[in-house]
């Protein structure tokens with residue numbers, strides 16, 4: 001693997017803003033370019049990125065970034081917007097903040113093949129777990145999504161060296177002997193819920209530390225109490241004040257521990273596993289989630305020399321190592337939720353498309369449910385993912401007459417219908433004949449966002465915040481909709497727009513980049529007509 005070799009050149013924190021008003025003569029083009037260049041440089045340094053790292057995020061060369069910062073290159077508005085997105089900070093603001101919108105010309109059949117990318121949830125767990133390793137971790141095929149960028153920003157801010165390969169696919173991570181937790185990028189941390197997964201690795205490294213509160217999508221209240229309960233047996237106690245968790249760690253006084261999780265949650269399981277990994281002893285974790293991201297984490301830990309018994313089951317035994325120092329390379333596994341998203345694009349447009357590299361163990365119940373709804377699909381032979389462990393297939397969906405299922409559709413912790421795949425059944429049910437009950441018992445607020453489907457002609461009624469009745473088939477019609485502030489519902493509305501004849505506009509779609517890499521561009525590869533525009 002070739003990697004860029006530069007290290008972050010930290011500079012003074014400077015804020016970005018509008019191109020300044022200049023008194024006297026109107027500034028020349030050269031003066032304006034120089035000013036824009038200095039804004040880009042300041043925003044980049046504020047993020048702790050090198051020119052090479054920003055260039056990677058933009059898909060351009062380091063010398064191009066250098067010229068922009070010197071004011072020696074004309075910069076298009078499009079490029080400025082991309083720089084703003086890459087740095088999570090708008091460079092030029094004229095009036096209201098700039099957002100990205102999509103114009104969708106729907107009602108077209110799609111065709112062709114798309115491969116599933118690696119998962120957001122696996123990547124963030126592995127990034128947090130890399131804190132456990134003194135050696136070099138190479139994560140291969142990491143999804144280039146905003147959620148990953150945020151955790152990478154947080155890691156860099158505490159002194160971790162995180163370097164993208166020149167092709168931008170692999171990430172090399174080396175944690176320092178001593179983390180600089182005082183320097184943590186609280187802004188990036190507060191934008192992601194995954195920051196909560198720093199607790200597990202950190203409690204084996206520090207006696208006291210502080211972390212900013214976890215944030216994330218608007219899905220209603222999401223408690224972190226199960227994490228506190230799970231980590232208490234490891235000696236962690238946490239108080240929360242003034243936007244921060246204050247953590248104190250004491251020795252639990254026993255070598256071997258048994259931890260019983262009160263919820264079979266994914267990140268809570270990952271936290272318990274990471275806390276167990278650096279202990280000199282065996283930790284038994286009961287009611288563990290066996291879901292895909294947890295498996296990714298366990299496969300990585302095994303490479304580090306940490307034995308984990310029971311991977312893929314609800315009882316894990318983690319044989320911890322007090323010192324972990326290994327140079328390892330791990331390929332993140334494919335994302336079942338992206339698989340579901342892409343398959344839904346084919347299903348709701350009545351198309352024949354092939355979705356390659358589907359992690360079938362994590363899609364079986366979804367496909368069985370779709371078969372009950374009349375979906376015709378074919379599966380290829382199984383083959384191994386790059387991690388050598390996850391089983392993949394290619395799934396081809398064929399145009400089908402869909403009918404509502406007799407029973408309600410509801411999610412469960414794995415093995416069950418994936419909670420993050422449930423929203424896609426709303427748009428699929430809207431294409432089916434009859435009434436479907438979708439029961440999202442999990443999130444307090446996610447189902448509510450799906451009522452935006454009515455804007456496109458669907459008959460979607462909330463019985464309460466958790467139960468959604470969807471009656472179809474829908475005569476879809478184009479409409480303008482503001483993107484819901486939640487990742488999966490946002491994609492569901494976009495996919496409904498692909499089904500709707502005529503032109504639709506989805507406003508402010510920035511949230512989609514949190515979990516999907518170039519989704520609209522990849523849908524265009526299948527024949528979708530989607531244009532991106534800005535205010």
Ligand SMILES: CC(=O)N[C@H]1[C@@H](OP(=O)(O)OP(=O)(O)OC[C@H]2O[C@@H](n3ccc(=O)[nH]c3=O)[C@H](O)[C@@H]2O)O[C@H](CO)[C@@H](O)[C@@H]1O
Nearest residue numbers: 121124194222263264265266267268293413419420442443
């Ligand atoms: C980074 C990451 O990996 N995120 C995933 C992870 O988030 P994460 O692990 O953070 O999920 P939460 O802990 O927020 O759990 C999601 C919801 O499920 C409820 N719950 C969960 C398990 C259980 O046995 N009982 C129960 O009631 C929780 O109270 C909460 O309301 O898991 C969620 C549920 O699969 C997924 O939507 C997220 O994409």
Ligand SMILES: C=C(OP(=O)(O)O)C(=O)O
Nearest residue numbers: 193216217420487488515
């Ligand atoms: C809810 C989700 O993720 P997160 O835990 O990152 O908010 C999701 O991926 O749909």
